Amino acid sequence: MGHLFIRISAAALLLIAPMESVIAQQACGDLSNLSLPYTTITSAKLVPEGPVPVPAIFGNAPPVVAPEHCEVQAITRPTSDSEIRLELWLPVSSWNGKYLQIGNGGWAGSINRLALIDPLRRGYAVAGTDDGHSAQDPGASWAIGHPEKLIDFGYRAVHETSVQAKAILNTYFGRPQELSYFNGCSDGGREALMEAQRYPEDFNGIIAGAPANSWSHLFTGFVWNEIALAENPLPLEKLPVIQNAVLAACDDLDGVEDGLIENPGVCQFDPAVLACEIGDKSDCLAPGQVSTLEKIYTGAINPRTGESIFPGWPMGTEAVPGGWVPWILSPAPQAMSIQGNFGNTYYGHAVFEQLEWDYSSLDFDNDVTFGDDKAGLILNSTNPDLRSFRANGGKLIQYHGWGDAAISAFNSIDYYENVNRFLNRFPDPRSDTSNVEDFYRLFLVPGMGHCSGGIGPNSFGNGFLATVTDAEHDLLGALEAWVELDTAPAKIIGTGTVVDDPTISLTRPLCPYPQTAQYIGSGDQNNAENFVCALPADTR
Numbered sequence: 001m002g003h004l005f006i007r008i009s010a011a012a013l014l015l016i017a018p019m020e021s022v023i024a025q026q027a028c029g030d031l032s033n034l035s036l037p038y039t040t041i042t043s044a045k046l047v048p049e050g051p052v053p054v055p056a057i058f059g060n061a062p063p064v065v066a067p068e069h070c071e072v073q074a075i076t077r078p079t080s081d082s083e084i085r086l087e088l089w090l091p092v093s094s095w096n097g098k099y100l101q102i103g104n105g106g107w108a109g110s111i112n113r114l115a116l117i118d119p120l121r122r123g124y125a126v127a128g129t130d131d132g133h134s135a136q137d138p139g140a141s142w143a144i145g146h147p148e149k150l151i152d153f154g155y156r157a158v159h160e161t162s163v164q165a166k167a168i169l170n171t172y173f174g175r176p177q178e179l180s181y182f183n184g185c186s187d188g189g190r191e192a193l194m195e196a197q198r199y200p201e202d203f204n205g206i207i208a209g210a211p212a213n214s215w216s217h218l219f220t221g222f223v224w225n226e227i228a229l230a231e232n233p234l235p236l237e238k239l240p241v242i243q244n245a246v247l248a249a250c251d252d253l254d255g256v257e258d259g260l261i262e263n264p265g266v267c268q269f270d271p272a273v274l275a276c277e278i279g280d281k282s283d284c285l286a287p288g289q290v291s292t293l294e295k296i297y298t299g300a301i302n303p304r305t306g307e308s309i310f311p312g313w314p315m316g317t318e319a320v321p322g323g324w325v326p327w328i329l330s331p332a333p334q335a336m337s338i339q340g341n342f343g344n345t346y347y348g349h350a351v352f353e354q355l356e357w358d359y360s361s362l363d364f365d366n367d368v369t370f371g372d373d374k375a376g377l378i379l380n381s382t383n384p385d386l387r388s389f390r391a392n393g394g395k396l397i398q399y400h401g402w403g404d405a406a407i408s409a410f411n412s413i414d415y416y417e418n419v420n421r422f423l424n425r426f427p428d429p430r431s432d433t434s435n436v437e438d439f440y441r442l443f444l445v446p447g448m449g450h451c452s453g454g455i456g457p458n459s460f461g462n463g464f465l466a467t468v469t470d471a472e473h474d475l476l477g478a479l480e481a482w483v484e485l486d487t488a489p490a491k492i493i494g495t496g497t498v499v500d501d502p503t504i505s506l507t508r509p510l511c512p513y514p515q516t517a518q519y520i521g522s523g524d525q526n527n528a529e530n531f532v533c534a535l536p537a538d539t540r
Contacts, residue, residue: 028070096123103184109135139345185209194381200389216376221310222343224300232288259499311410317403391430401448457494
């Protein structure tokens with residue numbers, strides 16, 4: 001029932017807290033008896049305000065306190081081989097009338113409960129899913145012999161979670177949500193674009209961070225790098241040599257020498273300039289090392305036809321901690337990089353359905369096409385047709401770090417450009433929106449790593465626990481303003497620290513592509529107020 005609408009007289013003010021607690025507990029517990037299609041609610045309980053443990057991956061970080069909430073756990077089985085777990089947190093004291101769903105990372109397999117806390121604090125009913133399998137099964141081994149589970153991971157689990165969670169909150173609050181939002185990065189970014197493409201009415205606003213939407217080709221790019229590094233390893237100690245050379249060539253292209261390249265896409269650095277004149281020395285690259293670096297920058301191509309499969313990785317953050325190491329290069333000898341693990345499990349488990357697979361056996365003619373046809377049709381969210389999402393009034397914010405060593409930022413540009421070309425070619429009479437930027441904006445972040453971290457202005461509400469919620473400094477705040485007030489984000493202010501001195505704060509405008517942040521020529525270069533968003537000179 002809608003416990004939020006119960007009115008209590010002023011004479012009973014002293015009883016409000018205990019009465020609300022009892023009502024909330026009863027309403028929450030009653031959800032265990034709710035009947036839903038092919039869905040079983042396994043737990044519904046009132047959870048008092050308290051700490052939520054931080055996963056070990058974040059080190060020894062202290063637990064984070066979550067507000068009191070009704071916590072609902074359920075399993076939905078839309079097919080006989082499906083077992084999709086979902087978790088929904090419902091605010092007790094003040095619901096904002098909105099629903100938000102979080103995305104996953106990697107091969108999923110668990111629910112990131114830490115990511116539920118900030119939306120709950122903001123008053124959202126918030127949910128997440130494990131995408132239909134357990135992370136205890138490494139890689140995509142759960143997909144071997146289970147095609148329905150691959151479909152669950154690909155798109156069905158996120159959609160079904162949206163459907164079931166909204167039915168539950170409707171029962172709890174006595175009314176449906178007024179608006180729905182989705183926020184995901186990496187695989188969650190892939191899920192975000194998948195929702196806009198396949199289920200355009202699920203969400204009014206979507207945030208897609210560093211989307212792995214070209215899954216089959218991205219993971220081919222991982223194997224491409226793995227093969228190149230196996231043939232000619234790139235020593236970890238030479239990454240600073242490479243990065244310093246790139247910065248010397250391109251750091252000042254944006255008018256500010258600050259250790260950040262605003263737009264690595266215009267950097268024309270040639271790795272050949274680092275070639276050793278004789279032998280192999282610490283301050284230069286041997287011929288094989290130059291070749292490997294060129295292959296990483298160029299990206300995966302079909303060796304026979306020269307056709308591009310996946311774009312290369314941007315220049316300028318090769319030695320940044322948490323970047324090329326451990327994503328592209330392993331920090332330990334003979335160990336596998338993160339990219340290598342994902343590439344091998346994609347082809348081994350999802351494509352060929354075998355536990356062991358030799359990456360050196362990849363046939364760039366036949367295997368890539370087979371992977372596209374078998375798994376890519378399920379996992380890829382590359383369809384540029386966003387007409388239905390746009391006609392439904394949807395708004396999409398996409399962001400990507402230029403220092404992302406997991407997923408190349410060039411992939412986000414490629415998708416944005418594909419959407420733009422498609423919509424220009426096929427106008428939709430259902431929508432009065434003529435330009436792609438009227439409903440879809442892409443923000444590229446200099447120096448930022450995968451989803452967050454790295455260097456530069458890498459904080460703008462893209463973490464699990466935001467500290468600000470205004471539209472100019474916060475992604476979700478910007479999306480809310482766009483959806484609810486029709487105020488499109490002209491810029492988002494990123495914060496961070498100066499590259500060479502982490503004791504000095506830095507702010508910088510993040511501009512909607514193809515605009516970039518340009519220094520006005522005077523004033524503090526670490527202050528966003530002294531930059532403007534404008535088209536690069538070569539595109540005006």
